[in-house]
Amino acid sequence: MRQVILIPLDKLDESNMYESIFNGGIKLGELESLLFVKLYDLLDVLYGKRDIPIWGVPSGNKSSEANKWNKINENDVAIFVREGIFVATAVTKMKFQSENIARRLWPNQTGLDSRQYLFTLDEFSELDVTKRESLGLIVRKRKLPLSEFQVLNNQLATDFLAELGLLEPKSLESGVRFGSRLSAAENKIIEKYSVSIAIDYLSSLGFTEIHDVGDTESFDLLATSDSRTLSVEVKGTTGPAKSVILTKNEVKYQKEAYPENALLIVYNIVLDDDDPKFASNGEIRFISPWFIEDSSLTAISYDYKV
Numbered sequence: 501m502r503q504v505i506l507i508p509l510d511k512l513d514e515s516n517m518y519e520s521i522f523n524g525g526i527k528l529g530e531l532e533s534l535l536f537v538k539l540y541d542l543l544d545v546l547y548g549k550r551d552i553p554i555w556g557v558p559s560g561n562k563s564s565e566a567n568k569w570n571k572i573n574e575n576d577v578a579i580f581v582r583e584g585i586f587v588a589t590a591v592t593k594m595k596f597q598s599e600n601i602a603r604r605l606w607p608n609q610t611g612l613d614s615r616q617y618l619f620t621l622d623e624f625s626e627l628d629v630t631k632r633e634s635l636g637l638i639v640r641k642r643k644l645p646l647s648e649f650q651v652l653n654n655q656l657a658t659d660f661l662a663e664l665g666l667l668e669p670k671s672l673e674s675g676v677r678f679g680s681r682l683s684a685a686e687n688k689i690i691e692k693y694s695v696s697i698a699i700d701y702l703s704s705l706g707f708t709e710i711h712d713v714g715d716t717e718s719f720d721l722l723a724t725s726d727s728r729t730l731s732v733e734v735k736g737t738t739g740p741a742k743s744v745i746l747t748k749n750e751v752k753y754q755k756e757a758y759p760e761n762a763l764l765i766v767y768n769i770v771l772d773d774d775d776p777k778f779a780s781n782g783e784i785r786f787i788s789p790w791f792i793e794d795s796s797l798t799a800i801s802y803d804y805k806v
Contacts, residue, residue, distance in 0.1 A: 502573075502575060502576055502577055502657075502661060502666070502667075503571070503572070503573060503576040503577070503651055503652060503653045503657055504576065504577050504578075504579060504651075504652040504653075504656075504657040504660045504661065505572060505576055505577070505578040505579070505592065505649075505650070505651050505652075506579055506581060506646065506648075506649065506650040506651075506652065507555065507578055507579065507580050507581065507649060508581050508582075508646060508647055508648060508649065509580055509581065509582040509587070510582065510583060510647060513606065513608070515582070516606075517555065517556070517606065517615075518580060518582075518588075520553075520605075521553040521554075521555070521590070521621065521624060522588075522624070524550075524551035524553070525551040525552045525553035525554060525621075526551060526552055526554065526605065527551055527552070528540070528543055528544060528547060528549075528552055530604075531543075531552075531601060531604065534598065534600045534601050534604060535598075535601075536704065536705065536706035538703065538704035538705075538706075539596060539704055539705065539706070542594065542704065543594065543620070546593055546594060546620070546622075547620075547622075552620055553590065553620065553621040553622070553624060554601075554605060554618055554619070554620050554621070555578070555615075555618070555619055555620075555621060556602050556605065556606065556615025556616065556617065556618050557569040557615055557617040557618075557619075557649065558614065558615050558616075558617070559614075559616070559617070565617070565649060566617050566789065567791050568649060568650070568651045569595070569617040569619070570787040570788070570789075570790070571651045571653075571787075572592055572595055572619055572651060573592070573741075573785060574592060574593060574594070574595075574783075575591055575592065575593075576591070576592045576651075577589055577590075577591060577592075577660070577661060577664065577666055578590045578591070578592055578621060579635070579660065581646045584636075584639075584646050585632055585636065586627055586631070586632045586635040586636065587626065587627060587632070588624065588625060588626045588627055589623075589624075589625050589627065589664060589666075590621040590622065590623060590624045590625070591621065591622050591623040592619050592620070592621060593619070593620045593621060593622050594619065594620045595618070595619040595620075595786075596618055596619075596705065597616055597617055597618065597788070598616060598618060599614060599616045601616075601618060602614050602615050602616040602618065631663070631664065634663050635660065635663055635664075638656070638659050638660065638663065642656055642659075644656065682738070686771060689771070689778075689779050690736040690737070690738065690769055690771070690779060691736055693736060693766070693769060693779035693782070694734050694735065694736030694766040694769070694782070695712060695714070695720060695721065695734050697766045697782055697784065698720070698721060698732065698734045698764045698766065698784075699712075699721065701764065701784055701786065702721065702723045702730075702732065702764075705725075706725045706726075707723040707724060707725045707730070708724065708725060708726075709722075709723070709724040710722070710723045710724075711723075714734075717731075717753075718747075718749040718750055718752070718753040719731045719732060719733050719750065719753060719754070719757075719761075720732060720733055720734040721734060721764075723762075728760060729760060730760055730761060730762045730788060731753070731754070731757045731760065731761045731762070732761070732762045732763075732764055732788075733746075733750060733754060733761075733762070733763050733764070733790075734764050734765075734766070735763070735764070735765045735766070736765070736766045736767075736769055736782070737765070737766070737767050737768075737769065738767075738768070738769050738770070738771060739767065739768070740767055740768065741765045741767040741783075741785045744763070744765060746797075751792060751797065754790060754792055755792055758789055758790065758791055758792070759789030759791070760789070761788065761789060761790050762786065762787060762788035762789070762790050763785075763786075763787040763788070763790045764784065764785070764786050764787075765784070765785040765786075766782045766783070766784055767782065767783055767784075767785065768781060768782055768783050769781060769782040770782070
């Protein structure tokens with residue numbers, strides 16, 4: 501399901517960022533020297549010669565804002581709000597982290613408030629008076645505060661999307677969580693395929709040394725770039741990226757490794773019906789830093805001594 505990202509424009513820097521997006525964004529060529537080659541190529545495929553609208557999220561207290569940024573997926577709907585009035589929408593496309601690009605885009609924002617958690621936008625559209633009023637009515641009924649950056653994936657998000665005519669038809673989901681309804685051999689194929697996709701993706705982000713350590717460590721990949729080293733947990737599924745199975749050791753390790761850690765999910769993987777040893781397709785959800793919230797953990801089994 502598409503999510504809704506509410507973006508307030510009440511501060512001066514946010515208002516200035518919005519004006520930049522309203523005017524089209526920035527040309528890819530102006531960022532070329534700051535981008536890894538593969539990331540440049542991906543943006544080139546998405547935008548070509550068009551200017552790129554980019555929004556940035558600060559880390560916030562205890563990385564609270566960054567954790568919200570982690571939840572954003574491709575094709576979510578961003579709604580901009582100024583002084584409680586909805587003004588425009590856009591669709592999220594690519595997400596990446598770069599302090600250098602944040603400094604280039606917004607040179608007056610420095611230190612902990614640097615908006616280094618970035619995502620690009622497309623399909624920017626101003627809202628007419630009718631849409632503004634109808635969205636405002638939803639907010640008043642739900643008494644939703646509009647003064648903070650939010651990622652919504654609940655019934656309220658569905659109400660917003662329906663009002664905007666952006667609610668996707670309910671698709672037939674496989675309902676297959678990681679490891680469910682698949683044989684051990686098929687799970688192994690998905691696991692190997694996911695790791696290979698993860699390695700390619702991390703390479704595109706500029707990680708030059710990537711080692712598969714899954715057989716010896718409580719995580720899957722150790723990825724190193726010029727500036728950081730990440731402990732990456734990789735999960736693969738033939739279904740949507742709604743939940744993953746974690747072992748006790750995986751949770752313990754990733755809590756200790758935070759913030760130099762990541763979760764990378766390869767989802768919607770397709771197993772060939774004629775040759776189940778062959779996996780293809782798959783989309784990526786990448787979360788880094790990955791802060792594991794205890795409230796998001798659900799016990800699914802117990803060791804009962806008799």
